[in-house]
Amino acid sequence: MKKLLTILLTTVLCSCQEKKEQLNLTEGVHISNVTIISTEDGSYSPYIGHLVVEKDKIVYVGKDEPNLSGTFEQIDGTGKFVTPGLIDSHVHLPGVQGMLPHHIEKYPELAAEFKSQMPRSYLYFGFTTLIDLGGISKELITSFNGQEAKPDLYHVGHSGAAVANGYPMNFTPEEYRFDAVPNFLYMESQAEHIPDKYDPADHTPKAVVNRIKNSGAIAVKSYYESGFGRMMGLPVPTKGIMEDLLTEAHSNGLVLTVHANSLEAHSFLVDIGVDIIAHGIWNWGKYKDVPRDSLPLEIKRTLDLQIQKQIGYTPTLTVIEGEEALVDTEFLDQPGLKKAVPKGLLEWYKTEEAQWFAKEIFDGLSVEQVHMVYDNVQAHAMLALKYLSDNDGLILFGSDTPSAPTYGNQPGHNGNWELKLMKEAGVPLPKILASATFNNAKAFHLDASIGSLAIGKKANIIMMTKNPLRDIEAYDAIEKVIIGGKIIKRENLQVNE
Numbered sequence: 001m002k003k004l005l006t007i008l009l010t011t012v013l014c015s016c017q018e019k020k021e022q023l024n025l026t027e028g029v030h031i032s033n034v035t036i037i038s039t040e041d042g043s044y045s046p047y048i049g050h051l052v053v054e055k056d057k058i059v060y061v062g063k064d065e066p067n068l069s070g071t072f073e074q075i076d077g078t079g080k081f082v083t084p085g086l087i088d089s090h091v092h093l094p095g096v097q098g099m100l101p102h103h104i105e106k107y108p109e110l111a112a113e114f115k116s117q118m119p120r121s122y123l124y125f126g127f128t129t130l131i132d133l134g135g136i137s138k139e140l141i142t143s144f145n146g147q148e149a150k151p152d153l154y155h156v157g158h159s160g161a162a163v164a165n166g167y168p169m170n171f172t173p174e175e176y177r178f179d180a181v182p183n184f185l186y187m188e189s190q191a192e193h194i195p196d197k198y199d200p201a202d203h204t205p206k207a208v209v210n211r212i213k214n215s216g217a218i219a220v221k222s223y224y225e226s227g228f229g230r231m232m233g234l235p236v237p238t239k240g241i242m243e244d245l246l247t248e249a250h251s252n253g254l255v256l257t258v259h260a261n262s263l264e265a266h267s268f269l270v271d272i273g274v275d276i277i278a279h280g281i282w283n284w285g286k287y288k289d290v291p292r293d294s295l296p297l298e299i300k301r302t303l304d305l306q307i308q309k310q311i312g313y314t315p316t317l318t319v320i321e322g323e324e325a326l327v328d329t330e331f332l333d334q335p336g337l338k339k340a341v342p343k344g345l346l347e348w349y350k351t352e353e354a355q356w357f358a359k360e361i362f363d364g365l366s367v368e369q370v371h372m373v374y375d376n377v378q379a380h381a382m383l384a385l386k387y388l389s390d391n392d393g394l395i396l397f398g399s400d401t402p403s404a405p406t407y408g409n410q411p412g413h414n415g416n417w418e419l420k421l422m423k424e425a426g427v428p429l430p431k432i433l434a435s436a437t438f439n440n441a442k443a444f445h446l447d448a449s450i451g452s453l454a455i456g457k458k459a460n461i462i463m464m465t466k467n468p469l470r471d472i473e474a475y476d477a478i479e480k481v482i483i484g485g486k487i488i489k490r491e492n493l494q495v496n497e
């Protein structure tokens with residue numbers, strides 16, 4: 001009997017030990033007893049467990065403690081939470097917030113300080129992946145990637161696929177705009193306004209998408225914008241052009257994401273079935289004066305179709321807030337901003353010279369009038385987002401940092417603000433986290449390497465002292481950022497004073 005017991009016990013012990021993962025590490029990290037928060041389908045079942053990284057990859061994640069040998073750093077995760085690093089799928093890296101080229105020329109040291117801090121500011125707020133949705137030069141990609149601590153960067157090529165003379169080409173003077181937007185689309189109706197040196201054959205959807213693909217892009221960015229404010233009647237793509245762009249993008253394995261924020265634009269794009277719309281619906285056209293709490297049937301129908309087709313919806317609520325911030329005298333004194341923006345530049349923002357953009361857009365309006373207009377637009381944007389969220393639309397996190405030459409949209413800080421505005425709009429916390437991790441990774445075809453905590457994925461991880469499924473303040477309680485397996489304490493990412 002005793003012998004039998006011994007055999008039984010040995011078998012039980014052995015099978016237990018056999019189950020234990022054996023991992024030999026050379027440059028490892030073991031986070032023990034931590035609450036693991038990750039999803040592969042949009043739903044969350046957090047648990048206390050272990051996460052092991054070797055070099056830049058996750059090699060173990062699970063409830064049981066693995067058997068580790070070799071060289072690794074041990075982090076006690078008791079009482080803490082880990083999630084995948086956040087993905088901001090709508091940023092613009094070129095330029096300096098709030099500055100025009102002549103300001104950059106006048107204050108080169110302010111611009112240089114901003115540029116060297118910028119990648120670290122994104123990491124400081126937990127953003128380990130950025131997707132630049134404007135145009136970006138090879139030189140900028142190289143210099144960004146040359147920084148020691150920086151998020152992973154993806155892009156849409158050297159320029160977006162804008163129709164000739166349409167948004168946002170219209171901002172650049174005519175003599176430079178075609179060179180500045182090498183991937184512009186030829187449109188018959190604009191033929192007379194395109195210089196002869198450009199061959200229409202180089203500007204078909206097919207030629208443009210091929211060029212974008214060859215520049216290492218992961219997506220094609222296009223635009224449907226007929227104008228706003230005093231800028232109206234801009235040329236917009238035809239249905240045929242947009243459909244061709246979609247076909248060409250897909251045959252090259254790229255995603256088509258399109259700028260649109262009006263009802264007219266969203267219904268045009270939803271009908272075609274593009275992959276992602278890069279903004280929410282806040283420009284309600286003829287419904288702009290309806291009460292803030294009523295969603296007109298026509299807008300509901302457009303959202304319903306967007307939900308049914310699971311077209312990605314990027315709310316970008318900070319576009320509105322970041323312009324309104326220009327009349328807020330306390331905005332620049334926020335403690336969070338001091339972590340992300342070098343002191344000299346923050347001081348410059350307070351000068352008269354830095355108010356140039358506010359003067360341009362708010363010309364003649366009182367502060368009260370600005371708040372009235374923007375608060376109304378934001379209430380509409382939030383209502384549309386809430387409806388989409390309540391009805392299981394596909395929400396993708398994107399901050400559009402910066403959406404305009406405003407100092408109101410700062411690296412990392414703006415994304416953090418966007419997360420809070422989504423909560424304010426009524427999006428539940430699990431959906432907010434999924435939008436910034438799993439949903440973005442999947443929508444941009446990056447889910448083989450990022451977006452969740454799973455074996456084989458890149459070790460882009462954030463560790464927090466609060467639970468992001470319960471408390472929006474968790475995004476302010478980041479303790480460590482792990483990027484490609486490299487552990488960085490949060491305080492080492494902030495502006496050096």
Ligand SMILES: [Zn+2]
Pocket residue numbers: 090091092133400402403
């Ligand atoms: Zn943008």
